[in-house]
Amino acid sequence: MIKHGIKMSAMPAWGTRHDDATTWSMVAFLQKLPRMTPDGDKAIVAKAPPDQD
Numbered sequence: 001m002i003k004h005g006i007k008m009s010a011m012p013a014w015g016t017r018h019d020d021a022t023t024w025s026m027v028a029f030l031q032k033l034p035r036m037t038p039d040g041d042k043a044i045v046a047k048a049p050p051d052q053d
Helices: 020-035 038-047
Strands: none
Touching: 020 038
């Protein structure tokens, strides 16, 4: 769904803008999101590489 999006919805296709490693990083983040605390979020953002977009 991240790579190809979902037609007729608000989910865009990001496959042409991000490589597979970045897509799998997004999947890993989304899996952790429900259990994440505000401090955990800040720690992940602090370790993230600079945004290329």
